[in-house]
Amino acid sequence: MEHSIFRVFDSSDAERESASRASVSRDDTALMDAYSNAVVDVVDAVSPAVVHVQVKSNRGGRSGQGSGSGVIVSPDGLILTNNHVVDGAQSITLAQGDGQNFGARLLGRDPDTDIAVLRAETTERLKFAKLADSNKLRPGQIAIAIGNPLGFQSTVTAGIISAVGRSLRAENGRLIDDVIQTDAALNPGNSGGPLVNSSGHVIGINTATIMGAQGLCFAVASNTAEYVLTQILSHGRVRRGVMGIVAEHVVLPQRIRHALQLTQAGAIGIRSVQSGGPADAAGLKAGDILIALDGVAIAGVDDVARVLDAKHINQKAIATVLRAGEKLDFTIVPEERS
Known part of the structure; x- marks a missing residue:
C-alpha cells in the first residue's frame, strides 16, 4: 500500500480555513473599531478644554x-x-x-x-481637563495630541508614548527634565496643547518637534507642569536657588575618579565666585571642582540647577569640592534666583 506525503483537502477543510480567516478579520476589525472609538471618546471629552x-x-x-x-x-x-x-x-x-x-x-x-x-477673563465656568500623574506613564501607552491652531476646530494626532524621562533643551538653554517623547505628530500651532491618555487626562504639554526627524515629538510631563502651576499660583514665579558662581563642565581624570570612588565622569569647574554671594560666604574659590551638592553627584551645570529648587533656598546644603587634589566639604546657603 502506497502512502502519499501530500494531504488531500476536502471541501470541509476549505470551509474551516475560510471561516478561520473571517474570524480573524472580524477580530481585527473589532480591535480597530475599539481603538478608534477610544480616540473619538477622548477627543470629544477633551476638545472643549x-x-x-x-x-x-x-x-x-x-x-x-x-x-x-x-x-x-x-x-x-x-x-x-x-x-x-x-x-x-x-x-x-x-x-x-x-x-x-x-x-x-x-x-x-x-x-x-x-x-x-x-x-x-470670563465669569463662565469652563470645560476643563484633569492632569494625570505622569510618573505612572509607560512606553507603549496610547498618546493623543490635541491642538486648536485655527481657533475653530481641533486637530488630533494619535500614537504611543515612545519614551519617558527624556531631557530637552529649553530656548533659554536650560535643560528640561522628565520630558515625554511621543510619535503622535505635532502640527504647527499645537505648541501648548495637551497630550492626553486613553482616559482623557492630560499627561503632558506639547512643546517641541525636531524638524527633519520623523516621529520625534516632545511634551513637558504633567507633573512638571503641575509643579510650575502651583509655584506660580503661590509666588507668581517658580522659585529656584543660586550659588553665585560661574562654572563650566570639566572631565574628571580616571585616576581621581578611582581614588575618590566617584561614579560620574564629569563635574563642574568654578571659574569665578560672585563677591558676597553664597559660594563666597561658604569659602568656595575659583579653581574648585564641584562634585556633589547636598549629597547629589554633580556631573554638569544642569545638575546644579536641578538640585537648587525652592526647598533649598535659604537652607544649608553641603557643597563637596576638589581643591588641589583634596576632597573638601563646605556649608553653603543658596539664595533665591532673581
Missing part, C-alpha cells in the same frame, strides 16, 4: 503676532500653555472650538520648563 492662544507681542521694540494652543485645567479658567507661545505678549486672546472668544492675562511663566499659566 483646548483653546487657541493668539498673542500680540513686542520683542526688542518690534511688534508682532503669534499663536499656539492651550488647555484649560480648572473650571475657573486656569490655562497651561508654552512659555514660547506667550513670550513678550502685550495682549492675549483665547478662542474655543465653538467660536467663543475671550481675553486672558498672564499669571506667570517659566522659561526653564517652557510652561506658562494664563487666567481666562
